Structure formats: C-alpha cells, structure tokens
Amino acid sequence: MKRILKFLLKLIAGFFIITIFFVILYKWIPVPFTPLMAIRYFENPEEPIQHDWVPISKISPHLQLAVISSEDQNFLTHSGFDIKAIEKAIDENKRGKRVRGASSISQQTAKNVFLWPQRSWIRKGLEVYFTFMIEIFWSKERILEVYLNSIEMGKGIYGAEAASLAWFNKPAVKLSAYEAAAIAAILPNPRQYRANPASNFINQRKNWIVRQMQNYGRFELN
Numbered sequence: 001m002k003r004i005l006k007f008l009l010k011l012i013a014g015f016f017i018i019t020i021f022f023v024i025l026y027k028w029i030p031v032p033f034t035p036l037m038a039i040r041y042f043e044n045p046e047e048p049i050q051h052d053w054v055p056i057s058k059i060s061p062h063l064q065l066a067v068i069s070s071e072d073q074n075f076l077t078h079s080g081f082d083i084k085a086i087e088k089a090i091d092e093n094k095r096g097k098r099v100r101g102a103s104s105i106s107q108q109t110a111k112n113v114f115l116w117p118q119r120s121w122i123r124k125g126l127e128v129y130f131t132f133m134i135e136i137f138w139s140k141e142r143i144l145e146v147y148l149n150s151i152e153m154g155k156g157i158y159g160a161e162a163a164s165l166a167w168f169n170k171p172a173v174k175l176s177a178y179e180a181a182a183i184a185a186i187l188p189n190p191r192q193y194r195a196n197p198a199s200n201f202i203n204q205r206k207n208w209i210v211r212q213m214q215n216y217g218r219f220e221l222n
Contacts, residue, residue: 019114019129019130019133020133022114023130023133023134023137023138024137026113026138026146027137027138027142030053030149031053031113031146031149031150032053033051034112034113034150034158035114035115035116035117036112036116036117036152037049037051037158039116039117040152040156047155047156048156049156049158050156050157050158050162050165050166051149051158051159051162052159052161052162052165053149053159053161054149054159054160054161054171054172054173055145056141056144056145056148056221057173058161058171058172058173059145059148059160059161059172059173060160060164060172060173060174060175060176060180062175062176062177062179062180062181062213063148063160063164063172063175063180063183063184064144064148064219064221065180065213065216065219066177066180066181066183066184066209066213067105067144067147067148067184067187068105068144068216068219069184069209069212069213069215069216070181070184070185070187070209070212071105071108071184071187072085072104072105072106073212073216074104075104075105075106075140075144076140076219076220076221078104078106079135080104080106080107080131080132080134080135081104081106081107081128081131082102082104085102085104086102088102104131105143105144105147106131106134106135106143107127107131108147108151109131109134109143109146109147109150110127110130110131110133110134111123111127111130112147112150112151112152113130113146113150114126114130115127115130139221140221141221144221148160149161151187152190152191153166153167153183153186153187153190153195154166154167154186154190154191154194154195155190155191157190160172160183163183163195164179164183167179167182167183167194167195167196168195168196177210177213178206178210179195179196181206181207181209181210181213182195182196182198182202182206183195184206184209185198185202185205185206185209186202
C-alpha cells in the first residue's frame with residue numbers, strides 16, 4: 001500500500017511539474033502544434049495543415065475585437081471563467097432551449113493548446129485546471145495571442161494568419177472590420193461554414209458581430 005501511495009504521489013507531482021513547465025514555456029514561445037491538429041491529421045492525412053504563427057501586433061485589432069465581441073465580452077474582466085455566462089447557459093439549457101456553450105476565450109485556449117476536443121468530465125476538469133494556470137502565468141494579451149494563433153478557422157486552417165490568407169488573400173494585420181467579423185462568425189463550426197464567400201447565415205452573423213464590435217467600443221489589453 002505504501003509503495004502504491006508513493007507511486008501515486010510521484011505521478012501527481014510529475015503531472016504538476018510537467019504541466020507547469022509547458023504553461024510557463026508557452027508564455028514565451030509560439031505553440032508549434034496542438035492536439036487538435038494531430039487529431040485532424042490522423043483523421044485525414046491528405047488535408048494540409050496551414051498554420052503560421054504571428055505576434056499579436058501582426059493581427060488586426062478588428063479581429064481581436066471581433067472574437068472578444070462574439071465569443072467572450074467579459075474576457076478582459078473575468079479570471080478565466082465567465083460566471084454570468086455559465087449561469088445563463090445552465091438556465092437556458094434547463095428550460096429546453098438550444099444547448100448553449102459558455103466557454104471563455106481562456107477556457108478555449110486551454111483546451112486548444114493542452115487538451116482534446118471531445119467532451120468528458122475528465123477533460124472538463126483538466127480544462128478548469130489549465131485555464132486556472134494560464135490565467136496565473138500568462139497575461140490577457142498572451143492568452144488572446146495564443147488563442148488567435150491556435151484556434152481552428154477552417155478545414156486545415158489554424159490561426160489568424162493562415163485564415164486571413166486562405167479566406168481573403170491578405171495578411172491578418174490588414175483585415176477590415178467586416179472581414180474580421182466574417183472569420184469570427186464561422187468559429188462555432190469552422191469546418192462547416194465559410195468566411196468567404198459567406199452564406200446568408202454567416203452574413204447575418206457577421207453583421208451581428210460588427211454591431212457588437214461597435215457597441216463594445218475600444219479595448220485595451222495592457
């Protein structure tokens with residue numbers, strides 16, 4: 001029993017050491033690959049992976065504002081978890097409305113960088129842990145930078161630069177407000193929707209996002 005206990009303690013200690021190491025490492029260096037990229041590769045090896053890491057200074061402020069306005073309007077003020085959004089989602093789901101997600105940008109970043117996409121209680125628990133860790137060690141600017149460079153934005157397309165080149169044939173720094181909103185509009189299901197040319201549904205969602213951006217106004221990451 002003592003040997004088993006010692007082994008478990010070593011296992012737990014090793015987990016914390018390794019995970020903290022990578023969280024701190026990714027505070028400074030680009031994330032080269034994500035678990036989702038690996039999963040997509042094994043699902044379809046013929047699908048090329050487009051992923052070009054760029055610093056946040058090379059990503060249009062329009063796209064930064066678009067994802068905050070559409071995905072997590074309290075991103076700059078919460079500590080990783082938007083409690084009000086979670087409570088609202090629980091209430092709507094209980095009343096039988098369409099299943100609503102409430103994952104913050106911090107939670108999505110933790111999942112994208114360190115975990116797998118399939119839902120389970122184990123993954124959700126690890127997501128809470130990694131969200132907590134990146135909120136401790138990373139700045140909000142770094143979280144948004146990693147999010148915008150890692151999220152899936154189309155079939156085989158990962159990150160703002162690859163998405164901007166694929167959908168609008170221009171670097172991410174040159175995206176207009178409507179182009180940024182079009183990319184943000186497809187994020188709920190980037191493998192099904194297209195940013196350009198956009199369907200009627202995506203156009204409607206794009207226009208809604210632009211209105212949210214106008215209502216949100218200026219934002220400061222620092």
